[in-house]
Amino acid sequence: MKPLNCIIIEDNQIDRLLFEEYLSAYPFINLTGSFSNPIESIEHIKRGNIDLVFIDVDMPVINGIDFLKSLPDHPHCVFVTVHPEFAVEAFDIQAIDYLLKPVKLERLDKAIKRTLELQEITSKALQYNLHFENDFLMIKEGTAVSRVNVNEIVYLEALMNYTKIITAKKKYITLNNLKSFLDHLPPRKFLRIHRSYAVAIDKVQGLERNELLIGEQRLPLGKTYRQEVKKLIGSND
DSSP: OOOEEEEEEOSOHHHHHHHHHHHTTOTTEEEEEEESSHHHHHHHHHTOOOOEEEEOSSOSSSOHHHHHHHSTTOOOEEEEESOGGGHHHHHHTTOSEEEESSOOHHHHHHHHHHHHHHHHHHHHHTTEEEEEETTEEEEEETTEEEEEEGGGEEEEEEETTEEEEEESSOEEEESSOHHHHHHTSOTTTEEEEETTEEEEGGGEEEEETTEEEETTEEEEOOGGGHHHHHHHHTOOO
């Protein structure tokens, strides 16, 4: 596996050292820098070759979100913070994930897996070409062309500017973002359930707490979409 070059930007020394220890458990992660504030990291980031930044929001001089906005082409990022209220703003600058302190190891693992998946998608995406034809998608992957019936789609997952199409048999990639992709699909067949997910309504098997059961997957139900989803599937939870 290709090494994942990462840096940490965290003003709390204890949190920073703890996160360094967490990342040391991943043999493919190459921690190239650890900084107590964003300003210290500028020259390191300018040198390039950074795959991922783990960054706090509330820091001295400039907060993490404003700092990344100030960069002409900022690296992929995962926010690590005690402030849930900045999540929407963080995702607006295409954060891969938003972790709340104290960080649970399973959530960190999920964020790292999403980063690896994004790397894979980025490397493959240019091989894909997508056309919408009535109830079918024509997906070109290299020289191969797949004709996918819209009814075969189980769910869709957004990963920054890409959308992953999950069917029972195979996964595909499209350069369309999730909103754009949904605009081309029958509106009564698909439902947005989360910032990162949309599902085929007829594939939903149930709801447990704030997760939808669909196939063998459990997908998170976002607060913004919760009432509409529960109304649709007839849940009183």
